[in-house]
Amino acid sequence: MTPPTDSGPTDSGPGARPDKDVNTVDTHTRDVDAVVIGAGISGLYAVYKLRARGMSVHGFESAAGVGGTWFHNRYPGARCDVESIDYSYSFDEDLQQEWTWSERFATQEEILAYLEHVADRHDLRSAFEFLTRVVSTVYDEDSGLWTVTTDTGRSVTARFCIMATGVLSATNRPDIPGRDSFTGESYHTGEWPHDPVDFAGKRVGVIGTGSSGIQSIPVIAQEAEQVVVFQRSPNYSIPAGNRPLSDDEQIAEVKATYPERRRLARLSGGGTPFTPYPKGAMEVDEAERRRVYDEWWQRGGYLFAKAFPDQTASIEANDSAREYVESKIRDMVNDPKIADQLIPTDHPIGTKRIVTDDGYFEAFNRDNVALVNLRRTPIAEITADGVRTSDSHYPLDMLIFATGFDAMTGALSRIDIRGRNGRTLREEWAAGPRTYLGLASHGFPNMFFMVGAGSPSVLANMVLMAEQQVDWISDCLDHLDEHNARSIEAGEQAVDEWGAECNEKAAGTLFPSANSWYMGANIPGKPRVFMPYIGGFANYGNICAEVAAAGYKGFDIVGVEGA
Template sequence: MADREFDAIIIGAGFSGLYMLHKLRGLGFSAQVIEAADDVGGTWYWNRYPGARCDIESFEYSYSFDEDLQQEWEWSERYAAQPEILRYLQHVAERFDLRRDIEFETRVLAAHWDEGSARWTVTTDTGKSYTAPYCITGLGCLSSFNRPDIPGLDSFAGEVYSTGQWPHQGVDFTGKKVAVIGTGSSAIQSTPVIAAEADRLTIFQRTPNYVVPAQNHPTDREFVGQLKQSYGEFREAQRRSLLGAARVLPQTPKTVLSIPEDEFQAEMEQRWAMGGLVGFMASHLDSGTDRDANERIAEFVRGKIREKVADPDTAELLTPRSYPIATKRLCVDIGYYETFNRDNVELVDLNATPIDTIEPQGVRTSDKLYEADALVLATGFDAMTGSLNRIDIRGRGGEKLREKWAEGPHTHLGLMSAGFPNLFMITGPQSPSVGSNMVVSIEQHVDWIADLLVHLRERGAGQVEPLPESQKEWGEHVDVLFNMSLHPQANTWYLGANVPGKPRVFTVYIGGVHAYRNVCDEVAESGYPGFAIDGEAKSNTVDFEGHVLRLMPAELQAA
């Protein structure tokens, strides 16, 4: 017997869960949010490592659903740091009185579908259980820390920290020898801060990243004042953009290799001066599909690394050459490369001297022992599916989601999975999610889910799930786009390559936020083809590729 019953159970109180709760309340649905932390924030509650901040501009990485909220909130920096983003989400929770429907310090253990009652039963580590017709996950794509399997890790005598589970009281590295394992986004943001405190900092790198400058600065009040006068137009431009961001240098309407050298250099310098990842992720028509074109852009960034890092050998170690630029999500830095000019910082190339073991005194590679008082694990996340697979989710006939996804996730639109009725995944695998401005994608998913629930209520229907054939067709579409791009030439966490034993499956829709939104809109407007509602199936009639092609420049269509 469940402790409480609702119309919907929402798992997670980050950007996704908070807006989902607010949206459902406004539509007359009862909802309960279950959150493992003791407050709201999601990703921005847990990730408190030094230097943590967003890589999308603050006023783009924020809610658009309430005009008063947009007008009243003031961001202090172009790229907000973690504490400010957390304060923003706390403000949202207070402003809309959301905490009264959130069960904090409660971790979901299982969610099981009961075919007889057509309800989900969600059980938790507190012993409480909840039931509802609808279960909605807002778990975040980067919320399950990937603890590395390094021999001897538990034997380390000093302090061990992970960037994804940083102590809330902070850490003082003053006078200490610190070892950082990893050079992904969290390491790129944290190492400049740690280096300024530590007596000695050793950074262990397996694969260097392309890093572009944030060009962070205090908020330009004049710009924000103008923005707030036309926020509606700005938000619509976000929704109809490729990556969910509006204030960027637009994609150049030329192919990279057709641009004269002086013109190309001038344009790239302009992009570099503006900063931010979005202007580089899709800068030219062919930057993501032609390796020679991509290499020209990559070499520009490599030149910047050589300019910033004084020692040529260290600069070369920090220079990516094994994969195309932007096939991993670009990292944005504030002083990362300059950190390697400090006398107290050393870079260790794990390709030349891999880690053999962690010893009580430090990190031993095939070459030597690097002594350390503190160890920082900046080893990323079990992305996209990790958080979902850690919950015992069982659908029709007791089928386990983690078993169904043993060879990779299968979804329709990145929103639902066949065999799991009324289970919705906000920014789930095979949606734009981490390949976009997450807040834009979150709002789009929440609105779409809410519209579908209203549709079901109005027709007196109780269940919805995708058809297996539609799910298969969507997966093939995601793969077609993947194979058209340069992404297959990189081992990334988009593919699960950072987690040993995880199947290599591309989990991000890269057709564009605008194309994806158009697909979802057509599905809704056409009465949800590709889904079964109370067993009544309506085969997919939406041309997925057509939506992408209509937005693709003629030059690429011809290619």
């Protein structure tokens, strides 16, 4: 087997650690020190940080370029729901000062351009093989190495394996009868083509009203002859209040105050510099409550769920937020009967991620937009020329599946991951993901999971989340080197206790009452487990720091001789 080409600094090159011999803890040779699977936000930073330690790193990415979620999700209207100035790396201060975002909520195109710029700035592309999908990672206990095999037949051995596979990357196409019989144009929002899609003069059907559906429908409606929205579960959505960031004075102020903004973000529950009102929703009078809701409505999008600290824990507080938003929806939609169908009745507000939109509810005031309520008239089949429900047939030229992802664990379950004794990760996680701190799983030494189940993950700013975890992993590897250790693995008791902690935290909220993708409810047969850690970004960071300070308490660390 031919080893990979140079994948970063060697021990004698830039970024090397002269006091470290990368082979001291191995009894067998390896191709590289670490393999990173995925070239999204966390994968790029992992390569940067591991190379800075003097490690040789090789990456694999199934797409043709960097960007992860932002490479694939090119659907019309795709934007991030975290403000641009926060949804960015903090590790490179010069980058923070040099890069200027054009809008408050960046488009997919701008976010991808930013990630490509970061990759080029730090020569991160050179670590990756693109258009290469990992099919298996197998651990050999004798050598202490992982063998990573791809769909191209390539195999690479490494001491460490970093699973930066993304939590919103495994697309979900529901198994609807006749799904593949449609002869018109067919797309999934999570696998959008790179070439422009022309909607002009076409009858377009959109299945799904999650984030991608809600963001794309208003844009498509501006061009299409007709848009038919097939809605099973309505979602709460709040206007983004997006605006250009063209005020030089404002931009200069943001850049000057970045250190404080980042400090506040790291002390927060969600990785952004916002904190809820200091009292519970029902501890203030109606006038004050409305003032607070007005303030957070103006901030836009999912942040509304954080207006009061008890908003997703107390049903009474939640009802006050729900009633506020429902009145706003009725104000935006002209037809009261349509408004009724667009208002969720199956979950407390915020227990599914509130969508950030730009003109979604107003789109239903257009003559060319129709709503089909699948609760009343479910889809019977997809035909060659449209969609047939229980009472009508809708002829279409184009069909768009805005049906989301097998979130959190889907990308990992599509790889054959085998740890000690041939135990597969699919077996280990058959009843739901089992991790310690979301970072590691018992039976899988020297394997780390990025921004996934058991961590704040999608409940926090994913960029700072990635930095937090990669920095922790880097410090952990320093600890292994200092103690001449061979491997680190989550202890079984620690996994059990962390799972109980995550479940207890979730049970203290209203989140488990919603059939959300946080619970795996959108995937038939998937265990119903609330997958993120809901205790907050700052709390999670403190817990991880305490574990490290206690000598990586809860982890089993094995020395060269197996001691």
